[in-house]
Amino acid sequence: MSVCTDAFRVPADAMARALGFPGFEYVTVPHPVASLTLPEVQERVREMMPRLLRILGVEQ
Amino acid sequence: MTTAAARQVADPNRVAEPARMADPAGVGVADPEPAAEVPNAFDPVSARQVIEHYYDQGWTDGLPVVPCSESLLAEFLAQVDADPDETVFAMPHLNRTCSVRLAAVNAAMAGCRPEYFPVVLAAWAALTEEGYAGRGIWQSTTGNGTMLVVNGPARERLGINSRGNIFGSGFRANATIGRAIRLTAINAFGLRPHVLDQATQGTPAKYTCCIAENEEESPWPALPAELGFPAGESTVTAMMTRSVVHIEARHTIEADQLLNDLANTVARTGALVHETISACVVLGPEHAHLLARTGLSKADVRRALFGRAVHSRASLDAVGKGAVSRNTRWRIPRDHPDAVLDGETDQVRVLNSPDAVLVVVAGASNAGVSAVAETFGPRGGRPATARVKDAR
Numbered sequence: 333m334s335v336c337t338d339a340f341r342v343p344a345d346a347m348a349r350a351l352g353f354p355g356f357e358y359v360t361v362p363h364p365v366a367s368l369t370l371p372e373v374q375e376r377v378r379e380m381m382p383r384l385l386r387i388l389g390v391e392q
Numbered sequence: 393m394t395t396a397a398a399r400q401v402a403d404p405n406r407v408a409e410p411a412r413m414a415d416p417a418g419v420g421v422a423d424p425e426p427a428a429e430v431p432n433a434f435d436p437v438s439a440r441q442v443i444e445h446y447y448d449q450g451w452t453d454g455l456p457v458v459p460c461s462e463s464l465l466a467e468f469l470a471q472v473d474a475d476p477d478e479t480v481f482a483m484p485h486l487n488r489t490c491s492v493r494l495a496a497v498n499a500a501m502a503g504c505r506p507e508y509f510p511v512v513l514a515a516w517a518a519l520t521e522e523g524y525a526g527r528g529i530w531q532s533t534t535g536n537g538t539m540l541v542v543n544g545p546a547r548e549r550l551g552i553n554s555r556g557n558i559f560g561s562g563f564r565a566n567a568t569i570g571r572a573i574r575l576t577a578i579n580a581f582g583l584r585p586h587v588l589d590q591a592t593q594g595t596p597a598k599y600t601c602c603i604a605e606n607e608e609e610s611p612w613p614a615l616p617a618e619l620g621f622p623a624g625e626s627t628v629t630a631m632m633t634r635s636v637v638h639i640e641a642r643h644t645i646e647a648d649q650l651l652n653d654l655a656n657t658v659a660r661t662g663a664l665v666h667e668t669i670s671a672c673v674v675l676g677p678e679h680a681h682l683l684a685r686t687g688l689s690k691a692d693v694r695r696a697l698f699g700r701a702v703h704s705r706a707s708l709d710a711v712g713k714g715a716v717s718r719n720t721r722w723r724i725p726r727d728h729p730d731a732v733l734d735g736e737t738d739q740v741r742v743l744n745s746p747d748a749v750l751v752v753v754a755g756a757s758n759a760g761v762s763a764v765a766e767t768f769g770p771r772g773g774r775p776a777t778a779r780v781k782d783a784r
Contacts, residue, residue: 343531346587350486370729 333384337363357387451501451579453571453599460500467506468496472513473783480516483526483581486588490516490580498579499572508550508565511628512572514780515540515602518630519573522776524769529632530583533590534665536768537597538573539633539672541752542604543616544626546780554604556756558674559636559763570600597633603754609677610753611684618690619777626780631672631750631767635663641679642760647686650679651693655700657764658749659742661711667721667734668741670748670772672765673697676755679762694746705738747772 336344338360348356361376368376385392442459446452469476469492476493483489492513499512519525519538529536542552553563561567577583585591591598607614616627639657644650658671673693675683683693708714713723715731724731734740743749748771755761770776 340590342586343588343590346582347486350488350582350588352487 333388334358335361335380335384337361337365339363359384359387446501450584451575453574453578455571455599457501457575458503460497464500464506465493465496468500468504468509469493471506471509471783472781474513474781480513481520481526481576483528485528486581488581490576494580495572495576498576499568501579502571502575503564503568504572505550505564505568508569508572510780510782511542511546511550511552511565511569511626514626514628514778515569515573515630517778518628518776521778522630522632522769524632525630529768530577531589531591532768533592534634534768535591535594535598536632536634537595537599537601538570539597539631539765539767540570540573540602541615541629541631541672541754542569542602542626542780543607543614543629544780545624546626547604547607552602552604554606554754555609556758558603558754559601566602566604567600570597570602574598574600595634597636601633601636603674603752605752606677606754609757611681612690612753615750615752615775616777619774621777621779627777628780629750629752629775629777631765631776632769633672633765633767635766636674637764637766639679639762639764640760641762644760645682647683647688650682651696651700654762654764655697655702658697659701659703661703661708661713663766664708664713664723664742667716667723668744668748668771669701670743670767670769672750672752672767674755674763674765675751675753676760676762677753677757678760680753682760690751691746693751694749697749698741698743698746701741701743703740703742705740708740743771745772747774750775 334344336358341360344358348354359380361380365373365376382392443456446457446459451457472492474492476491478492479489480492480495481490495512495516496509499509504512518540525538546552547554550565551563552565552569583589585594605614615629616625617623621627637657637660639653641650641653644653654673658669658673663669688696705714708723709726712725714726715724715728716722716734717724717728717730718732719730
């Protein structure tokens with residue numbers, strides 16, 4: 333499962349194409365992450381979990 | 393413009409209306425020599441169409457490229473004893489490789505003369521040995537470009553500048569050999585900005601960065617001699633660089649002061665993304681001789697910089713880099729949840745070993761000016777140096 337910030341959507345799609353997986357699904361979170369506080373990171377994770385689980389095929 | 397049309401206008405035998413080249417130097421009729429050398433068959437309209445075709449294909453670094461015909465490609469391939477299908481560089485994480493043929497096409501487009509091509513292939517061999525370029529650092533937000541250092545007789549034979557304005561413009565061999573690497577990265581590996589090249593800001597080295605060691609004005613053995621290459625061989629040493637920072641020390645006459653100035657520049661906190669760093673110190677000949685007069689060898693300079701590239705914990709705390717991540721070993725503030733101290737002392741070394749610094753001598757003997765190329769790659773060990781193999 334891949335997770336990246338939305339700033340990397342174009343390179344991520346290009347990498348997927350380069351490796352033969354066009355349309356590969358991954359989760360994006362708002363940029364940036366490196367400069368967030370721990371509570372802000374935790375909020376990002378809570379917010380992305382439903383999308384992450386959907387891609388993994390977990391029924392919610 | 394179709395590819396077929398591009399081939400047609402690229403035909404070097406096509407006869408066109410006589411034309412004069414525009415004068416890019418503003419010399420005009422005052423200097424009849426350039427106009428006299430223009431062949432009658434030159435067709436500027438077709439030439440422009442071909443250049444625009446390369447732009448339309450996205451096959452440039454933003455500057456015009458030289459159209460590469462099959463006959464020009466053959467001239468490049470004749471310069472080396474290598475199978476055109478042989479792989480010269482691979483980026484496995486992108487599922488892409490570059491062959492000798494593709495490297496030659498891009499070298500021609502970069503403006504290289506065919507006889508430069510063995511140096512370009514040596515650069516690819518050195519980059520392969522370096523290891524980091526093939527693993528993604530070339531695509532990093534940090535924004536690295538390649539830096540090449542050429543040694544040996546190829547410098548004089550090909551006109552690779554080692555004596556003044558080495559990081560600047562004006563020398564075809566320097567400009568185009570470095571550019572050949574970058575154009576290949578764009579065209580063969582797809583490292584285009586905003587796509588697979590994610591550089592936040594990048595570096596001018598992403599256009600070109602190829603210097604030569606000023607062996608003649610250096611007080612020390614040249615780089616290949618240090619590494620055990622036989623005398624008379626030419627070599628290329630490759631590294632990835634983000635910044636070239638200069639050191640002004642024109643009035644310093646004490647080696648100690650100069651070493652401190654160099655070490656402070658090598659260790660500058662802005663360069664510290666990881667726990668430690670690496671650098672190529674490019675000493676101007678004046679600085680090299682100042683250090684050599686006190687009995688220091690290149691190895692002594694590396695050891696001295698290793699010993700002096702030190703920060704107090706407080707100075708690192710002041711810039712939010714007083715600790716490292718327990719996971720990534722990147723520098724982070726001490727109050728970060730992942731923070732651990734890198735060692736127990738208040739004095740923090742930012743070089744792993746003296747070998748994390750490469751020392752070369754290049755530039756003019758006209759001022760006390762040197763440079764530090766901040767490199768991203770191995771932090772120690774043998775430099776990535778490859779022999780230039782000319783065709784037998």
